[in-house]
Amino acid sequence: xxxxxxxxxxxxxxxxxxxxxxxxxxxxxxxxxxxxxxxxxxxxxxxxxxxxxxxxxxxxxxxxxxxxxxxxxxxxxxxxxxxxxxxxxxxxxxxxxxxxxxxxxxxxxxxxxxxxxxxxxxxxxxxxxxxxxxxxxxxxxxxxxxxxxxxxxxxxxxxxxxxxxxxxxxxxxxxxxxxxxxxxxxxxxxxxxxxxxxxxxxxxxxxxxxxxxxxxxxxxxxxxxxxxxxxxxxxxxxxxxxxxxxxxxxxxxxxxxxxxxxxxxxxxxxxxxxxxxxxxxxxxxxxxxxxxxxxxxxxxxxxxxxxxxxxxxxxxxxxxxxxxxxxxxxx
Amino acid sequence: xxxxxxxxxxxxxxxxxxxxxxxxxxxxxxxxxxxxxxxxxxxxxxxxxxxxxxxxxxxxxxxxxxxxxxxxxxxxxxxxxxxxxxxxxxxxxxxxxxxxxxxxxxxxxxxxxxxxxxxxxxxxxxxxxxxxxxxxxxxxxxxxxxxxxxxxxxxxxxxxxxxxxxxxxxxxxxxxxxxxxxxxxxxxxxxxxxxxxxxxxxxxxxxxxxxxxxxxxxxxxxxxxxxxxxxxxxxxxxxxxxxxxxxxxxxxxxxxxxxxxxxxxxxxxxxxxxxxxxxxxxxxxxxxxxxxxxxxxxxxxxxxxxxxxxxxxxxxxxxxxxxxxxxxxxx
Numbered sequence: 001x002x003x004x005x006x007x008x009x010x011x012x013x014x015x016x017x018x019x020x021x022x023x024x025x026x027x028x029x030x031x032x033x034x035x036x037x038x039x040x041x042x043x044x045x046x047x048x049x050x051x052x053x054x055x056x057x058x059x060x061x062x063x064x065x066x067x068x069x070x071x072x073x074x075x076x077x078x079x080x081x082x083x084x085x086x087x088x089x090x091x092x093x094x095x096x097x098x099x100x101x102x103x104x105x106x107x108x109x110x111x112x113x114x115x116x117x118x119x120x121x122x123x124x125x126x127x128x129x130x131x132x133x134x135x136x137x138x139x140x141x142x143x144x145x146x147x148x149x150x151x152x153x154x155x156x157x158x159x160x161x162x163x164x165x166x167x168x169x170x171x172x173x174x175x176x177x178x179x180x181x182x183x184x185x186x187x188x189x190x191x192x193x194x195x196x197x198x199x200x201x202x203x204x205x206x207x208x209x210x211x212x213x214x215x216x217x218x219x220x221x222x223x224x225x226x227x228x229x230x231x232x233x234x235x236x237x238x239x240x241x242x243x244x245x246x247x248x249x250x251x252x253x254x255x256x257x258x259x260x261x262x263x264x265x266x267x268x269x270x271x272x273x274x275x276x277x278x279x280x281x282x283x284x285x286x287x288x289x290x291x292x293x294x295x296x297x298x299x300x301x302x303x304x305x306x307x308x309x310x311x312x313x314x315x316x317x318x319x320x321x322x323x324x325x326x327x328x329x330x331x
Numbered sequence: 332x333x334x335x336x337x338x339x340x341x342x343x344x345x346x347x348x349x350x351x352x353x354x355x356x357x358x359x360x361x362x363x364x365x366x367x368x369x370x371x372x373x374x375x376x377x378x379x380x381x382x383x384x385x386x387x388x389x390x391x392x393x394x395x396x397x398x399x400x401x402x403x404x405x406x407x408x409x410x411x412x413x414x415x416x417x418x419x420x421x422x423x424x425x426x427x428x429x430x431x432x433x434x435x436x437x438x439x440x441x442x443x444x445x446x447x448x449x450x451x452x453x454x455x456x457x458x459x460x461x462x463x464x465x466x467x468x469x470x471x472x473x474x475x476x477x478x479x480x481x482x483x484x485x486x487x488x489x490x491x492x493x494x495x496x497x498x499x500x501x502x503x504x505x506x507x508x509x510x511x512x513x514x515x516x517x518x519x520x521x522x523x524x525x526x527x528x529x530x531x532x533x534x535x536x537x538x539x540x541x542x543x544x545x546x547x548x549x550x551x552x553x554x555x556x557x558x559x560x561x562x563x564x565x566x567x568x569x570x571x572x573x574x575x576x577x578x579x580x581x582x583x584x585x586x587x588x589x590x591x592x593x594x595x596x597x598x599x600x601x602x603x604x605x606x607x608x609x610x611x612x613x614x615x616x617x618x619x620x621x622x623x624x625x626x627x628x629x630x631x632x633x634x635x636x637x638x639x640x641x642x643x644x645x646x647x648x649x650x651x652x653x654x655x656x657x658x659x660x661x662x
Contacts, residue, residue: 066512131571141509144517178472178559181397186475186556209560210567225517226557228509229540230564236541237568240462245576249593258593261585268579 001313003306004084004093007036007044008062009100011296017099018044020302025053027303028310033057033093035084059083062100065295069103073111081105085112088288095289095309097280099297105290106142106283113288116157116322118330121146122285123154123224124292125161126231130215136162136171137212137220140281141228148191151175151221152199153330157284158219159201160324164317165282171218174207176226182206188223196221199328279304282312284321289313332644334637335415335424338367338375339393340431342627348430349375351633356384358634359641364388364424366415390414393431396626400434404442412436416443419619426620426640428611430628436621437473437614444619447488447653449661452477453616454485454555455623456492457562461546467493467502468543468551471612472559479522482506482552483530484661488615489550490532491655495648496613502549505538507557513537519554527552530659610635613643615652620644 005021007014014036021032022045031053034041038058045054061076063069073082081104087093089112098105106122115122123139138158143150155173162168175193177185182193184206196203207217212230222230249255259266279301283290289312293305312318325331336352338345345367352363353376362384365372369389376385392407394400404413412435418424420443429436437453446453454470469489474481486504493502506524508516513524515537527534538548543561553561580586590597610632611622620643624636643649656662 066510068514131575144509176560178475178556178563183399189556209563209565210570212564213567213571215571222560225509226560229507229553229557229561232509232540233543233561233564234540234568236544237565238572239541240544240546241569241572244462245597248597248599252595254592254595258589262580262589262593264583264585266576266579 001030001310002033002093003030003309004033004035004057004087004096005302005306006080006084006096006098006100006105007034007041008080009098009105010293011065012298013099014041014044016297016299017302019299020297021054021306023299023303024306028307030306030310031055032306033087035059035087036062036080057083057087063104065101067101067104069101069107072101072104073107079104079108082108082112085109085288085290089113094313095291097291097293097302097305097309099293099295099302102141102292105292109283109286109288109290113286116285116287116325116331118325119153119157119285121150121153122283123157124227124281125158125284126227126281127166128212128231128234130213132215134166135212135215135218135220136166137222137227137231138284139222139224139227140231141224142283143224145225146188146223148188148195151188151192151223152195153285155196155201155203155219155221156199156325156328156330157321158221160321161282161284161317162218164315164320165312168218170202172204172216173201173219173221174204174211174217176220176222176230177206177208180206180208192221201328279308282308287318289318332361332641333364333424334361334640335364335366335388335418335427336633336637337411337415337427337429337431337436338365338372339411340429340436341624342396342430343629344430345372345375347628347630348633350630351628352385352637354630354634355637359638361637361641362386363637364418366390366418367393367411388414388418394435396432398432398435400432400438403432403435404438410435410439413439413443416440416619416621420444425644426622428622428624428633428636428640430624430626430633433472433623436623440614440617440619440621444617447616447618447656447662449656450484450488450616452481452484453614454488455558455612456489456615457558457612458497459543459562459565461544463546465497466543466546466549466551467497468553468558468562469615470553470555470558471562472555473614474555476556477519477554479519479526482519482523482554483526484616486527486532486534486550486552487530487656487659487661488652489552491652492613492615492648493549495646495651496643499549501533503535503547504532504550504552505535505542505548507551507553507561508537508539511537511539523552610639613639618649620649
C-alpha cells in the first residue's frame with residue numbers, strides 16, 4: 001500500500017503533515033510518498049528519524065487556501081495536489097490525502113482520475129459525532145449549488161460508503177430541510193425528496209437541523225453550502241459551549257471542585273467530538289481514493305486520515321460503491 | 332397597549348398560549364385580545380382567575396402547522412392569524428404574537444399590513460445566544476430562496492433592530508458563507524457581498540458557521556433555508572450535548588458528585604441557551620409588529636414573546652427602522 005500525501009497542504013504544512021506521515025508509517029506499516037517541495041519537506045523531515053518507507057516526489061507549486069481551485073490548477077501545472085492524484089492515475093500510489101484547499105483537492109481528483117459512472121458531481125462525506133453515535137453528512141462543502149439528481153446521487157454514494165466502510169446495515173437516509181412535512185423547503189429539495197422516495201434506499205424523509213446531533217438518522221443529505229455551514233457550526237458550538245461551561249464552573253468554589261472531579265469524563269466527551277479522532281472526510285464519486293483533512297490538521301489528524309485512506313482501499317469501498325450505483329440504476 | 336394573541340397557534344394551544352397571556356397581563360399591565368375559537372379559549376381560561384384586561388375575538392378557523400401558508404389563508408378567510416393581523420390593521424391592536432405556522436404568520440402579516448417601503452421580503456430575526464452575548468440571525472426561516480438585494484435588505488433591517496431594540500451601537504454585520512475569503516460561496520452570496528461592501532453598514536465580510544456561537548459578530552445574514560437549519564441545529568446541539576455530558580458524568584462516582592456540585596452553574600448555563608427566555612423572533616419588514624414563537628412554546632415563552640412585542644412598540648422600532656431604510660436609500 002502506497003499513500004500519496006500532499007505535504008504542502010494545510011495551515012501547518014509541511015511540518016505537521018510530515019510528522020503525521022511518519023507516525024502513520026510506524027503504526028500502519030505502509031509506504032508513503034510525500035508530494036511537495038523537496039527542500040522544505042526534507043527540512044521538516046530532518047528533525048525526525050529517517051525512514052525507509054517514506055519517499056519524496058518533488059514539485060514546485062502549491063494551491064493556496066484562498067485561491068480559486070480551477071484557476072489555480074490551470075496556472076500551476078505542477079501543484080502538489082494535482083501531482084499527488086497523478087501518482088494514483090499512473091499506478092504509483094493507491095490513495096491521496098490532503099489538508100490543503102478542499103476545492104482544489106476535489107478538482108484535481110476529478111481532473112486526474114475522472115468521475116465514477118453516473119456521478120455528476122463528487123461530494124465530501126463528513127463523519128459527524130452525534131448523541132447516539134455518528135452520522136454521515138454529505139455534501140460537506142464541495143458543491144455550493146446542487147440539482148435534485150445530484151443530491152440523490154450523494155445519498156446513494158453515502159449509503160454504499162456507510163455499508164462498506166462503517167459496516168452499517170441498511171442505513172437511514174434523511175434529506176436536510178426546514179420542516180419534516182413533505183412539500184417543505186425550496187424546489188431543489190422538494191424534487192430531491194421525490195427521487196429519494198422512489199428509490200430503494202432506506203429513506204426516512206425530511207430531517208431538520210436539530211435531528212443531526214440527535215443521531216436518529218445515519219446519513220444526512222444536503223448541498224455543500226448548507227453542509228459546510230452545518231459542519232463548521234457544530235465545531236464552533238462544541239468549542240464555545242466547552243468554554244462557557246468551564247468559565248461558569250470556574251467562577252464558583254463548588255464549580256471548581258466539580259470541574260476537578262469531572263476532568264476525566266469531560267475529556268472523554270471532548271475526544272468524542274474531536275475531528276482529529278475521525279481523520280479526514282472521503283471524497284466520494286471520483287475514480288479513486290481521496291481523503292480531505294481539516295486545514296488546521298494536527299499530526300494526529302493527518303495520521304488518522306492516512307489510516308482512513310488505507311481502510312478505504314482495503315475494504316474495497318470504491319468497488320462496492322460502483323456496484324451500488326449500478327443497482328440504483330445510476331452507474 | 333393591546334396585543335392580539337393568536338390563541339390557536341402552536342403545539343400546546345390554546346392552553347399554554349392562554350396561560351402565557353394571563354401571566355403577561357399580570358406582569359406587564361397590558362390588554363390582550365385572545366383570537367381564536369371562543370369556546371376552546373374559554374375552556375382553557377376557565378381554570379384560571381378571571382381577568383378584566385383579557386378579551387376574546389372569536390374566529391372559526393386555524394392554519395395548521397403542516398398546511399401550505401398561502402393555500403390555507405386563501406381557503407380559511409377566518410383563520411385566527413389573519414384575523415389577529417386585521418385587528419392591528421383596523422387599529423384595535425398594536426401587535427400580534429403567534430406560535431402557529433410561521434409561514435402563515437408571515438403571509439398574514441404581509442396580506443393585512445403590507446411590506447415596509449423598499450422591502451421585497453419580510454424576514455424572521457432570531458436572537459441566538461453566543462459565548463460572548465447574542466447574535467441576530469436573519470433570515471431564520473421565512474424565505475427559502477433569496478436574491479442578493481433581499482439579503483442586503485435583511486442586513487439593513489437587522490441593523491436598525493439591533494440599535495433600536497437591543498441598544499447596540501454600530502453592530503458588526505457578517506454574511507454567512509463557506510469561507511472567509513471574498514469570492515467564496517454561491518452567486519447569491521457573492522453578489523450580496525458586493526452590496527454590503529458598498530453600504531454604510533459596519534460590514535465585517537464573510538463569516539462561517541463556527542463564527543456564530545463564538546459571537547464575534549452581532550448580525551449574521553443568510554437565506555431562510557440556511558438560517559432555519561442553523562437555528563434548529565444549535566437547539567439540537569445544546570440538547571444533545573447536555574444529555575451526553577450528563578450521561579457521561581452519571582456513569583462514574585466522581586462524575587455524580589461533580590454533577591451534584593455543579594448543578595447551579597449548569598442550570599444557569601442551560602437557561603442562557605434556552606429559547607424560552609428570549610421570547611419570540613420578530614418579523615422584520617411588515618408595516619406593523621409581529622412576533623413569531625417556537626411551535627412548542629411554553630406559557631413562559633409566550634409571556635416573554637408578548638413582552639418583546641410590547642417593548643418593540645414602546646421603543647418605536649418600526650419608526651426607527653423606517654428611517655434607517657430611508658438613510659440606506661432602500662425605503
